[in-house]
Amino acid sequence: MRYLPLTPDDRTAMLAAVGASSIDDLFADVPPEARLDGPISGLPLHASELAVERHMAALSRRNRAAGDGPFFLGAGAYRHHVPASVDHLIQRGEFLTAYTPYQPEIAQGTLQMLFEFQTQVARLFGADVANASMYDGSTACWEAIVMARRITKRGKALLSTGLHPHYRSVARTMAKYTRDSLVDGDPSLDPGTDWRALADAVDKDTSCVVVQYPDILGRIDDMSALASACQAAGALLIAVVTEPVALGLIKSPGEMGADIVVGEGQALGVGLQFGGPYVGLFACKSKYVRQMPGRLCGETVDAQGKRGFVLTLSTREQHIRREKATSNICTNSGLCALAFSIHMSLLGEKGLRQLAAINHARAKAAAAELAKVPGVSVMNGSFFNEFTLLLPSDARAAVHSLAEKGVLGGVSLGRLYPDNDGLANGLVVAVTETVTDEDIAAFAAALKEVLA
Template structure:
């Protein structure tokens, strides 16, 4: 598409047709003080296509791509190998240009894909029903809290201290408009999760307890223990999972008693993509809660001739239909990202997912064992999947910056995630996936030895 599709002749004819003397006449209702009297300050004037390409290439050269460094970043966004066939399939015209199926009778392919996607998510999460996706994990987390309020008719949510701080921020923002009471805390650099402290906050007015699994420090909370107490108090347990590959190795949240399971699906099929778009996953364990779920639900049926067909089973809860009475403002789904997730899951299969998960865990164990031998580094976790936390004895932010200059993306510093918290600045969250080689692990360990040695001598 051309950026400037209209000629001067086109514009003159259009103005004549509507009876306007010039373009400025179309803006007479805008107060003069609000109108620009010239080009926007600081923005360059137009340039040729070639000049723009050269400029953008110079900007992109400043980036350090994930594949060009020893990469140990995680904290909710993970680098996994995405087979080339995923990108090939999702770029087929019938998928790439498809939008939300408002008229399902002419979107059978899209509906079937979403139905298969829902089936995969429900199986992965150990739940009865999953929806057709959401925007991302953080907004799915808030929607789960909102749903719990509708189910229990309570408005007090207790968040585990291991919930990702960005998710907590989204919840706090949304709760300002609903009046929900949100209880949250900052994690401590302890080996295990303090389930007893979390359970102590659950009372008869609690609508839900939100627990990340694995949590932001890579630890594995006891969901079954929390679920038992929460449900005895009439509250729902919401489990949040930011690394779906982990569920190839650990028990599913639904199996452990979670009532609602939400998470981020980016790790499968989607890629890092400079932070988005990502993919929210949402499922419920009890079918009776289906009508309180946000988003859309695709179902399987048969047509008048008895042939298999697909329909939008539930979509009437959304604001484009029910307006202010809607249960959710999620009016669409991350369709293309959901497709990429589903294609990747299909290529892996159950055995492939389990094998991928075990390889992630094997490499993470190698990394943790090697880093534990570095003077000044302490691994705090007793258990983990492919992500764990270490302390460095100095501010991890400084170490991360130094190592990035040397081509090693060492991890996510807890000081970056919790800039105002005491006692976390020395923490470093390290993620290891199948894309991490043993040479990468040795490179990280050697770089930490050098960096920490510099810090000690200074």
């Protein structure tokens, strides 16, 4: 029996209080074609637990695991080898059941882990301070944009065309409610970034410029000149990193002057996991710390002078007056942050640099081999472990044909930008340490057959 605590009179009173004539009014922002007007078609109204288990098991067998064959997917989510010790440690009871540590006296382990996590993220990003994580990279990106608005008191954000389209989509959704003006566009299949044009476009109304590093096409550029242009105009530079392993080899955004650095931490410790849950990374210059969303763990001493950890800053609506809160995020991705931190600790600085070097070497080998396929060229002038191939025909068809041959050969730009025919022949290919010489050879051979 369903538990419905509200009576019809209760619902009527609540609707009257918020000024809605019916329940449907509360879903006005959901397009009518996306709303259900009855039970989901094709699903039974009820089934036994055994029947559901069997049905779900049958569906799961239709999935193809990332490790089942050549795998070159990326575009914001990357397959790296996660040591077995990461899974073992995050499943310890004191971590697996830990939630927001409101009581520091019984949550010292969780607080210390988050303190170490913050240190790792700050060092990785070249920033002064990092928070105790966000939900994912896309929401961290938006939080950075709205943080820039609070700091600059301006409402126009310039988004690089190289910013992941999903991140742009999240920003556009949220900007509808804050009335921020977002200036963006689709990328062009060109080896260079649009950062010079962005620097020229910064004006007195610009709150921030948002760039991705490396960007959605795998391109890498020096953001120092853009950072200077932003600083001269009183705007902030926000750098988005979706592949943190890259920072083991390339200069960090903070070193080049970025004011806020955000990103997706999935690549380290978390795994692909069918698209989530992931972990958002957020760091900034120390002078902006009081405008940083989420929460911050700090180190202190107790009454006996012993080392301890506490929530130092928590500018969210649960802890302070709603109108003073910087974010409505109610917790952090604690378990995923722990997995990230354990993987980073196991690697260490030397190990991260070695891992990055292996990734880059594998990607160079793959790019060279794939460029030998007739009609195929590599667009990028520089890249880390991800690059864009230019095919002689629509990459979406090629991706499906490759999958039929057992090769997951990348993400087509036509899928990411379905309304831009000029990008249809682009294929974003990611190559990590998990890719073998045999995988590269199989990809090249399959691609040659598909394009013949």
